[in-house]
Amino acid sequence: MASVRRMVVIGGNATGMAAASAARRLVGEDELEIVVLERGDFTSYSSCGIPYWIAGDVPDLDTLVVRGPDEHRSRGIDVRMRTEATALDTGGRRVRLRGPGAGEEWLGYDELVLATGARPVRPPLPGIDAEGVHGVQSLDDGRALLQALERAEADAAGRDGRRRAVVVGAGYIGVEMSEALVRRGYEVTVLDRSPQPMTTLDPDMGRLVHTAMDGLGIETVTGVTATAVRTGADGRAEAVVTEDAEYPADIVVLGLGVRPETTLAREAGLPLGESGGLLTDLSMRVRGHSDVWAGGDCVEVLDTVAGRTRPVALGTHANKHGQIIGANIGGDYATFPGVVGTAVSKVCDLEIARTGLLEEQAAGLGLRFVTVTVEATSRAGYYPGAEPMHVKMTAERRTGRLLGVQIVGREGAGKRVDVAAVALTAGLTVEQMTSLDLGYAPPFSPVWDPVLTAARKAAKAVRAAADRPHGG
């Protein structure tokens, strides 16, 4: 009888549980034991759903949990909750762990999966660890924030009723959280050190988001850096301090983005990229380690447009990685070719999307390019509900290859970015894109889809630039 191999997974969210489940579907318990270590209280949940839970769109925490520990256990996966991995010994093929009970112990593995996710950026400012300052990365974070909000709201009701929140950072999470807090009745101030919110967009497109946030009554203060959180006599946060001003807050939410959580991996000497994410091969195997796999927010993936690796914290990739790792451990074959950098978000009815490179990124990579912006409508102009949308498109000079698209608009704008995402994957030129056979009917699109209109203008700009060998 062959001995039973053991797969140990660190992290019980998207990547970890997808890997465990995919491997389990391929290999029975008589051949493979699967142990998942999860330090929190939840498995397989949607972090991306937290802002909507806070806003009240999602009724409760359970709704965000796709599959709980017991459900995974019933499928033959040994899920150990409140259990943290504290050290890796890749030479000895073992993980040191600390469970909810007594001390620490070592657990051997044949295959190790690192699915440790990301941690919110938390700058080392005075007061940053005070009560009332919240990140929103995990479901545990979300639960803590919701409890704090409910207490702040009770306090406010006993005073003048005003609820005040400061959000530090105006990226995706910051913007989504701002909206959620506005909808809970807060006066919200968002602070960001950049000239415009949403630095995942070029500044001219970020300005459109800024205007929309103004329209929601969100005070967006750009070009400022938080220097401290001022706390009251009870130790709770009372205001966020910048060089020039102080912004009173019953609640402070950190939306400064995330970094790969690779402390263990670093200590174990595993290969990390420039941004601190684990480096893997295309099968999601950690480089140079035949029995260690990694995926999700803790790895760097190949950005195929930039030709470089970088971390991309998104549930959709985390799930794909998990599937791929599980398939490979289970004896099947799968690879992850990389990303093109697609992201989509929403502030009230404003849809914000991007894929590929920003202008600054393209310039930093040594690319010469042309950029155009068009304003069009989401539907035929005469059809009810037609909404204006802006599409910005960047193409490489000479080759005319698509480099990136950014979209800001209303209903029906955001997911149009997918056309550009596929075009980037396929390496299409903007000239080729002008004849794409996209769906047309008045309730769905003008006769020229906004993406086609942008492609036509970009193709024209590429041709014009061909005549100027040294110009921009």
Added chain:
Amino acid sequence: MASVRRMVVIGGNATGMAAASAARRLVGEDELEIVVLERGDFTSYSSCGIPYWIAGDVPDLDTLVVRGPDEHRSRGIDVRMRTEATALDTGGRRVRLRGPGAGEEWLGYDELVLATGARPVRPPLPGIDAEGVHGVQSLDDGRALLQALERAEADAAGRDGRRRAVVVGAGYIGVEMSEALVRRGYEVTVLDRSPQPMTTLDPDMGRLVHTAMDGLGIETVTGVTATAVRTGADGRAEAVVTEDAEYPADIVVLGLGVRPETTLAREAGLPLGESGGLLTDLSMRVRGHSDVWAGGDCVEVLDTVAGRTRPVALGTHANKHGQIIGANIGGDYATFPGVVGTAVSKVCDLEIARTGLLEEQAAGLGLRFVTVTVEATSRAGYYPGAEPMHVKMTAERRTGRLLGVQIVGREGAGKRVDVAAVALTAGLTVEQMTSLDLGYAPPFSPVWDPVLTAARKAAKAVRAAADRPHGG
């Protein structure tokens, strides 16, 4: 001084006016005279918008006109309204025309553009030409229908108030017109000889449309053929007759599709394809005729998935063709690589989309394929407004190349077909599609976009089929 060349365009709608305008932008009046012959009352309008005008979504006829004759004239285009071309003499490079005034005359050309569009299929049934039987191809048709509806509604008000309409044909136009008539308060019966409505979809997907039409109170009778229109003593249509039954109607709308309008071209001996559409080269020049161009609903275009030419009557292609013809006549360069067969439509809140090949088409082309259908949601399942959608995907055996996608769902479903349209253009396999970097956020998509879920299932089916060399 060089002599002035003359460009003559037959047909003043999308292709014709786009060609005229594009050429005019490139070449001044001192070099090129542009004459457009339009037999109707309108130029540059949206035929596709007619159902929404009838339904009351679009306030009036003028809204559907993008640019009237005078506007074109002010840009240096000699637009001659109510002027019909009655013969072509390609050897003599001249067109015979009949204007609103006296007799006929010949007009010479240096470049001829055939943009004669399509005509609605009108089977030679008894009573088919009676008053009260309407097609909806041109704006003139739409105006006539609206007047007839208003009269029928006045008559109904003087009776029992019931308004009854029969729509013959349950394709895009038939289905859109059915909804429009329901919204005007009609009891609508749709007759189609196929087993399901929307034969642009496979029958299993058409069934979903059928169910939705039932839900709207539209009576859809399938598997029947109209044999006559019964008329009353006043000569007006009173009912549509089939072999088994008779369907009373105050108004009869024909939605049997359209055929290329190529009577003139046929008489002049120009090359036509199997479906009667003009055959052109990739620059939209009529094959074998260096000074004759054609585009829009009157031509056959290359379906790059099927590898054959066929007519595709859609405003978006008609506009592209016009641009290309105008660019080429104007001394620039442009080509039309073909279509992949994308179409999208709507019945109330049901969105219906397709691209590529149906199963029957694929089989008819000698292809072996696998087909899968998935049911998913348009947004994260927990996000408000998440709606079920069905995605059907077909992939070639062996190669795994995507062959087609059909989508039926609610808000946010239809335009997802564009991802498949780009993938078809790029020749992606369903395996490649599983790792597409599509936009993900809970308001926009589940963590696996429905198209990705379908691709995963299709890729699995391709792998499974590889093990069955002779099976299906």
